[in-house]
Amino acid sequence: MRGMNDRTGKHNDGFEYLKQRIRDILSTPLGSRVMRRHYGSELFKRIDNPTNGELIANIYSDCVTALYNFEPEFEIVSVTVVSIDRGRIILDLEGQFLSNGEVVKLDNIEIKGI
8 A cells, every 4th residue: 555654745665654544543533534534442431531441441442442443464473561541542453454464563642632
């Protein structure tokens, strides 16, 4: 799959494009895109909630659901909550890049409150 780099405007493909798509899915609040209300994740609902087991389980579930629905090239294996602090959540993800079967790790995916 090939697309455009969201920072430079240049062509982007392979693993780098996969990382960009995953970050976009997880950092887009569900319902915020006008013509794609079903796109994104529920992670914004989790920001500034009390940190407990239920919150961690909801974060895991939100990541798995969003990536299952919107990223067919990635099969998620694990989610690690690195930190939850001051209106942001930091995640590490691990999974399989289905295009080539490679196991990949995406570190420091940041979800910020608006």
